[in-house]
Amino acid sequence: MTELSPPEAERKTLRNNVEGRPARANATIYDIAKLAGVNPSTVSRALSKPGRVSVGTRRLIEDAAAELNYQANPFAKALPTGKTSTIGLIVTDVANPTFFGTIRGTEFTAADHDYSVILAESGESARKEQSAAQRMLASVDGLILASPRMEDDRIRELAQEKPVIVVNRDVEGITCVVPDVEKGLGEAVRHLAGHGHRKITFIAGPDASWMSARRWQGVRQASEWCRIEAVKLDSDSPTIKGGRAAARMIVDAGASAVIAYNDLLAIGLLQELQAAAYAIPDQISIVGFDDIFGADLTTPGLTTVRAPMETCGMEAAGLLLKALKSPEKSPFVHYIDTELVVRGSTGKFLGST
Amino acid sequence: MTELSPPEAERKTLRNNVEGRPARANATIYDIAKLAGVNPSTVSRALSKPGRVSVGTRRLIEDAAAELNYQANPFAKALPTGKTSTIGLIVTDVANPTFFGTIRGTEFTAADHDYSVILAESGESARKEQSAAQRMLASVDGLILASPRMEDDRIRELAQEKPVIVVNRDVEGITCVVPDVEKGLGEAVRHLAGHGHRKITFIAGPDASWMSARRWQGVRQASEWCRIEAVKLDSDSPTIKGGRAAARMIVDAGASAVIAYNDLLAIGLLQELQAAAYAIPDQISIVGFDDIFGADLTTPGLTTVRAPMETCGMEAAGLLLKALKSPEKSPFVHYIDTELVVRGSTGKFLGST
DNA sequence: TTGTAGGCGTTATCAG
DNA sequence: CTGATAACGCCTACAA
Numbered sequence: 239m240t241e242l243s244p245p246e247a248e249r250k251t252l253r254n255n256v257e258g259r260p261a262r263a264n265a266t267i268y269d270i271a272k273l274a275g276v277n278p279s280t281v282s283r284a285l286s287k288p289g290r291v292s293v294g295t296r297r298l299i300e301d302a303a304a305e306l307n308y309q310a311n312p313f314a315k316a317l318p319t320g321k322t323s324t325i326g327l328i329v330t331d332v333a334n335p336t337f338f339g340t341i342r343g344t345e346f347t348a349a350d351h352d353y354s355v356i357l358a359e360s361g362e363s364a365r366k367e368q369s370a371a372q373r374m375l376a377s378v379d380g381l382i383l384a385s386p387r388m389e390d391d392r393i394r395e396l397a398q399e400k401p402v403i404v405v406n407r408d409v410e411g412i413t414c415v416v417p418d419v420e421k422g423l424g425e426a427v428r429h430l431a432g433h434g435h436r437k438i439t440f441i442a443g444p445d446a447s448w449m450s451a452r453r454w455q456g457v458r459q460a461s462e463w464c465r466i467e468a469v470k471l472d473s474d475s476p477t478i479k480g481g482r483a484a485a486r487m488i489v490d491a492g493a494s495a496v497i498a499y500n501d502l503l504a505i506g507l508l509q510e511l512q513a514a515a516y517a518i519p520d521q522i523s524i525v526g527f528d529d530i531f532g533a534d535l536t537t538p539g540l541t542t543v544r545a546p547m548e549t550c551g552m553e554a555a556g557l558l559l560k561a562l563k564s565p566e567k568s569p570f571v572h573y574i575d576t577e578l579v580v581r582g583s584t585g586k587f588l589g590s591t
Numbered sequence: 592m593t594e595l596s597p598p599e600a601e602r603k604t605l606r607n608n609v610e611g612r613p614a615r616a617n618a619t620i621y622d623i624a625k626l627a628g629v630n631p632s633t634v635s636r637a638l639s640k641p642g643r644v645s646v647g648t649r650r651l652i653e654d655a656a657a658e659l660n661y662q663a664n665p666f667a668k669a670l671p672t673g674k675t676s677t678i679g680l681i682v683t684d685v686a687n688p689t690f691f692g693t694i695r696g697t698e699f700t701a702a703d704h705d706y707s708v709i710l711a712e713s714g715e716s717a718r719k720e721q722s723a724a725q726r727m728l729a730s731v732d733g734l735i736l737a738s739p740r741m742e743d744d745r746i747r748e749l750a751q752e753k754p755v756i757v758v759n760r761d762v763e764g765i766t767c768v769v770p771d772v773e774k775g776l777g778e779a780v781r782h783l784a785g786h787g788h789r790k791i792t793f794i795a796g797p798d799a800s801w802m803s804a805r806r807w808q809g810v811r812q813a814s815e816w817c818r819i820e821a822v823k824l825d826s827d828s829p830t831i832k833g834g835r836a837a838a839r840m841i842v843d844a845g846a847s848a849v850i851a852y853n854d855l856l857a858i859g860l861l862q863e864l865q866a867a868a869y870a871i872p873d874q875i876s877i878v879g880f881d882d883i884f885g886a887d888l889t890t891p892g893l894t895t896v897r898a899p900m901e902t903c904g905m906e907a908a909g910l911l912l913k914a915l916k917s918p919e920k921s922p923f924v925h926y927i928d929t930e931l932v933v934r935g936s937t938g939k940f941l942g943s944t
Numbered sequence: 945t946t947g948t949a950g951g952c953g954t955t956a957t958c959a960g
Numbered sequence: 961c962t963g964a965t966a967a968c969g970c971c972t973a974c975a976a
């Protein structure tokens with residue numbers, strides 16, 4: 239099933255080397271040096287800081303490198319310099335659609351700058367998150383923490399070792415990228431108020447989530463401004479299941495309009511309510527948050543506050559890269575605008591039962 | 592802007608936190624050696640192959656390591672050994688829900704074995720994919736290619752350098768993990784046939800996609816077996832948009848039942864058809880493939896063939912790790928069962944118009 | 945069982 | 961501008 243005959247000769251040809259050496263292992267600067275007739279250190283220089291070498295030898299070296307199909311060993315490179323050309327990204331849940339955008343954005347701008355991203359998942363656990371971060375620390379130039387669950391102090395400790403960018407949360411002393419919930423939530427509340435709703439129910443996410451607290455605050459403020467009432471209800475988990483479970487609470491609370499901590503919750507709510515023959519939005523209006531993939535797949539489509547996570551990911555990676563170049567900018571919070579996306583799950587309240 | 596005063600003394604203090612210091616710069620085996628009063632090489636041994644060292648010194652060393660909060664430098668470790676404890680994962684599109692499962696499964700079992708995964712995206716381009724693979728090659732122990740777009744030969748070339756596992760495609764000579772479309776598709780076709788459909792239209796994915804070809808083949812075979820007709824139609828892109836665009840074709844083709852290359856296509860189709868006032872499934876039955884997140888969010892829910900991608904990811908990572916331990920198992924294709932998930936988008940054909 | 949001495953592939957610091 | 965030569969942190973024969 240595998241090859242039988244000795245590909246010996248063939249191999250030798252493949253690894254075209256000065257003397258037919260086992261060019262197997264990637265060529266090194268020594269090989270190049272030999273081929274170009276210069277000193278290895280000159281090769282290193284020519285390759286890393288061209289300009290500090292004469293044009294002649296430079297071409298010579300570049301040609302040799304090309305011929306040998308040279309590929310610098312990233313580990314050897316990282317050893318003396320400490321720079322790994324890698325950034326670490328930790329998300330709480332790889333399978334949570336919220337993070338797809340973040341992952342993608344990060345990957346995108348990282349690749350764009352010839353950086354690799356190594357990905358880890360914390361599974362919503364502060365402990366796992368921290369150990370993942372710790373493990374990563376040694377092999378990356380910097381870290382992006384998406385919706386971190388660990389304490390502020392831990393994050394600051396990390397940031398003392400390597401540059402850290404936090405997404406989706408505001409940590410004092412750390413540069414953060416966070417969707418500016420106020421704008422979108424303001425739009426949402428006004429939208430609801432404009433449709434005659436006098437009271438808004440907010441379904442919160444996990445207690446540990448900074449974002450949840452922030453969103454609730456946003457809802458409350460906007461409600462105050464609009465002179466309508468706002469109450470908070472807790473959920474088990476920020477998932478579709480959690481949303482379904484929360485449905486009864488909502489009904490019991492006599493809500494006519496609810497804003498959920500996230501789309502998953504909102505979708506679960508929508509499903510359960512519909513299953514119980516409630517008319518959406520006629521009897522209850524539902525607003526989600528995030529505008530994840532699938533938010534427009536429900537019937538009616540989910541009205542939601544869009545948080546452009548891909549932009550956040552790109553922004554975060556960009557900031558991190560910048561921090562790697564010029565150290566120690568004073569940290570700041572970078573806000574990304576959110577906006578209301580109106581679909582079918584919200585409308586005028588047409589009475590109960 | 593850098594430090595002014597001689598950090599000499601300070602540094603000394605910072606390191607070796609015997610006195611409760613921060614232990615700033617990572618400790619090395621030298622530090623441990625000093626603290627434990629042994630030779631660095633002994634430390635190395637004690638840490639990597641305990642058992643080749645006396646219990647006494649071992650404890651001594653482990654304690655010292657713990658105290659210094661020692662963390663081996665992965666790069667220094669990788670240099671002499673060549674092992675990186677990292678596996679590379681390349682997907683065509685990070686934002687495509689199909690891959691979420693793969694990513695997650697891979698990350699999961701990798702982390703479980705103390706491996707990191709570094710992620711790259713090819714953007715559907717064989718060229719970008721190959722360059723990504725090439726770049727990665729140097730920094731990983733092995734590679735997982737999810738739905739690769741590059742040619743078989745290129746993949747085999749890669750596999751000659753480092754172990755490679757392919758997901759979602761069958762490449763001769765390479766260990767692959769592929770959903771066994773036959774079973775699920777067979778169920779789907781029988782399901783449709785059982786509902787009176789005599790002709791099935793398959794909407795294909797990208798030409799370059801091995802999977803698309805395979806699925807079409809599966810549909811054709813099952814149709815033959817069921818004695819019904821099967822025709823193939825091409826799509827622009829395997830996305831919701833592509834699905835919407837294909838709607839007219841479908842109608843023109845007079846299809847009563849369609850099986851789409853993937854769920855995205857199916858959802859797009861569903862949306863567009865509904866927008867044109869077609870009744871689903873009364874006038875047209877729609878079957879997707881993958882059972883991505885969101886497939887059950889549509890109304891009616893999408894009947895689809897579920898491909899358990901998370902399992903595939905775990906399987907792939909597992910196989911790769913195994914290949915890393917014991918080299919050169921003969922490659923084989925590992926099939927993962929697919930199954931039909933019946934939801935609301937399929938049913939009896941109730942006549943046209 | 946433990947210490948000695950090289951080496952892994954690059955970069956960086958000096959001289960020349 | 962270029963060539964020696966010493967790190968970088970760890971591994972591994974080989975010797976003691």
